[in-house]
Structure formats: structure tokens, C-alpha cells
Amino acid sequence: MAEVATSRTFPATSEQLLVVIDPVARRADGESVRIAKDVLSAGAAGTKVCLPDSPEEFARALARRGSRRPVVVGDDRALVRAVTLLHRQRELAGCALSLVPVGGALALSRSLGVPTGAVAAARxxxxxxxxxxxxxxxxxxxxxxxxxxxxxxxxxxxxxxADGGAGRPWLRTCRSLVRTLVPARPSGIVSAPETGPARLRVEVDGETLVDLGQPVEGVSVVPGVCGRARVEVRPVSVGAEASPLRAEARAVTVSGAHFRYRADAAVSGPVRTRTWVVREGAWGLTVPTG
Known part of the structure; x- marks a missing residue:
């Protein structure tokens, strides 16, 4: 689990809350949502609850928060969505988020120090x-x-x-039709492997950590401390196990053949090059004291 860098903590100030309840959370665990809403409403001077049904409504609710402190009730994806929206509106520096984790994907929330129980998170x-x-x-x-x-x-x-098409006969029919129209692969032709080493150039603060000539099994980048990211490249081992290459940097550029990457819970790409820059202390999240 990734460590989370902490620059400083300070008390959450606004008692006026905007509680945005993600639709996935409502479907996944309505009881936890109800408990969180009751605890927050009882403990804050003023609480406004929003129940968006789409990403667009989620964005509008967050944009119209006024002076209220936003509280997201949802999973990791809902948290990342909220941070992304505030970042793109250039309002992230002046707006601290709060989270009540509800749903199936909560690994990021745990790593950030947020309690996963509805009562503890709301408190x-x-x-x-x-x-x-x-x-x-x-x-x-x-x-x-x-x-x-x-x-x-x-x-x-x-x-x-999730259901393999069960309950949607039209989907199964379409798949069957496609299979009948696409000719079978001639014998002797082998499909490309599903997995394999990548040839990527990884640069840290302008210096090459690994180049295209060295196949790698994977690359990971996590926020570290004091505005620097921790980078680890795992070269392909031949014979003896190859040691990971590690570095710390403010900027990381990855380039090479088209590649996909997983950022938190979402997969993006393919891209040929991408640069990530560390923004020190760029966002705030309410966590338990002590």
C-alpha cells in the first residue's frame, strides 16, 4: 500500500456541509449511506444533501457548493472524480474534501487514513x-x-x-452474430501474446533511469514526501533476479511504444508519452486526529 505524504494538518473549519452521495454508493450499501447522512446531519450546524444521478450532476453539485465544505459519500472512484473536478476548476488549493467511504473499491481510501466504517468516517x-x-x-x-x-x-x-450478458438477451444475440460473421483464424497463425515485457524510456527530472533497450516488467510512481515522487522500475530478469531501479523526482516522463497505465482505480491510454509532475501539498482531505 502506498504511503501518503503529509505536509501539515489543521482543523476543518466550515460547519456548513455539502454532502454529495455518489449513485454507486446508494446502490451498493444504502444502509451505510443512511447512517452517514444521519450522523452528519446531527453533528453539523447546516447540512445540504445532494443525490446526483450522473457524473454531470455530480460535477454541478460540487461546483455550486458555495462556502459549504464538500463531503463525498462514495468509493475511491468518487473521491478521485471530486479531486479531478476541483483541480480542473483550479479550486483544489482552497477547498478541503471530506470522505465517507461506501462501496466496493476502498483500498485508496484506507491508504489515505480514512476510516471505512460509516459512523467512524462521519465522525x-x-x-x-x-x-x-x-x-x-x-x-x-x-x-x-x-x-x-x-x-x-x-x-x-x-x-x-459483470453478468456476462445475463438478463440482456439482445447482447448475447449480437455477440453470437459477430462470431458467425468473423472468419475463424487460419491454422498456423498465432495471436500476439496477452502479456509481455514493455520497452519504455523512463526519465526522472530529465535524467534517463531506463531506456528502450532494457525491457521492463513494470513501472510504479507514487507521491512521496516534500514534493518528490518515488519511482520504481522493475527490469526483466534474465537468469538471476534483476534488482529494481529506484529514484525520487519532481517530474517523471514515460515514453515508448503505446502503453496503458493505471492511475488509482482507472486505466487510461494507450499513449506514446506522458509526463507526471508532483504538486506539493496540492490537496486536502479530512482525517481523524490523533
Whole structure:
């Protein structure tokens, strides 16, 4: 689990709360959502609850928060969405977020120090302190809160349908039709491997850490401390196990053949080059004190 850099903490000030409840959280665990809403409403001087049904409504609710302190009730994806929106609106520096984790994907929330129980998380919103943390920002204005990982070529597979098409006969019919129209692969032709080493150039603060001639199994970048990211490159081992290459940097550039990357819970790409820069103390999150 990635460590999270802390620059400083200070008390959360505004008692006027804007509670934005992600629709995924409402479907995943309505009871935890109800408990969190009750605790927050009872403990704050003024609480406004929003129930957006789409990413667009989520963005509008956050943009219209006024002086209210935003509280996101949702999973890791909802938190990343909120940070991304505030970053792109250039309002992240002056707006600390609070989170009540609800849903299935909560690994990032745990690593950031947020309690995963509804009551404990809601109490932390009311009584906790704001921790300022570093942020990775890429050249497409994307953000990374916890970890960036570049897997082997072909190592990122599309997630399958949760129900395999069950309950949607039209989907199964379309798939069957496609299979009948696409000719079978002639014998003797071998498909490309699903996974394999990547050939990437990784530069840290302008210096080459690994070049295209050295195949790598993976690259990881996480926010470190004092405005520097921790970079680890795992070369492909031949015979004896190859030692990871590690460095710290304010800027990391990865380039080479088209590659995909996982930033927190989302997969992006393919891209040929991408640069991530550390923004020191760029965002704030309310966490328990003590």
C-alpha cells in the first residue's frame, strides 16, 4: 500500500456541509449511506444533501457548493472524480474534501487514513483535521492520488461484463452474430501474446533511469514526501533476479511504444508519452486526529 505524504494538518473549519452521495454508493450499501447522512446531519450546524444521478450532476453539485465544505459519500472512484473536478476548476488549493467511504473499491481510501466504517468516517468529517498531501498531475490534466502503475504490454485487460450478458438477451444475440460473421483464424497463425515485457524510456527530472533497450516488467510512481515522487522500475530478469531501479523526482516522463497505465482505480491510454509532475501539498482531505 502506498504511503501518503503529509505536509501539515489543521482543523476543518466550515460547519456548513455539502454532502454529495455518489449513485454507486446508494446502490451498493444504502444502509451505510443512511447512517452517514444521519450522523452528519446531527453533528453539523447546516447540512445540504445532494443525490446526483450522473457524473454531470455530480460535477454541478460540487461546483455550486458555495462556502459549504464538500463531503463525498462514495468509493475511491468518487473521491478521485471530486479531486479531478476541483483541480480542473483550479479550486483544489482552497477547498478541503471530506470522505465517507461506501462501496466496493476502498483500498485508496484506507491508504489515505480514512476510516471505512460509516459512523467512524462521519465522525472524522465532523471532528477531524485536514491533511495536505502531494498530488501527481499529468500533461493531460489528469491526477493521481495514490499510485500510478504501468503493467506489461497487454497486461491490462478489459473488465468483463459483470453478468456476462445475463438478463440482456439482445447482447448475447449480437455477440453470437459477430462470431458467425468473423472468419475463424487460419491454422498456423498465432495471436500476439496477452502479456509481455514493455520497452519504455523512463526519465526522472530529465535524467534517463531506463531506456528502450532494457525491457521492463513494470513501472510504479507514487507521491512521496516534500514534493518528490518515488519511482520504481522493475527490469526483466534474465537468469538471476534483476534488482529494481529506484529514484525520487519532481517530474517523471514515460515514453515508448503505446502503453496503458493505471492511475488509482482507472486505466487510461494507450499513449506514446506522458509526463507526471508532483504538486506539493496540492490537496486536502479530512482525517481523524490523533
Amino acid at each position: 472524522a468529517v465532523l471532528d477531524g483535521a485536514v491533511r495536505r498531501m502531494d498530488l501527481l498531475v499529468d500533461d493531460s490534466d489528469g491526477v493521481v492520488l495514490g499510485a500510478l502503475r504501468i503493467p506489461p504490454v497487454g497486461g491490462v485487460a478489459r473488465e468483463p461484463e
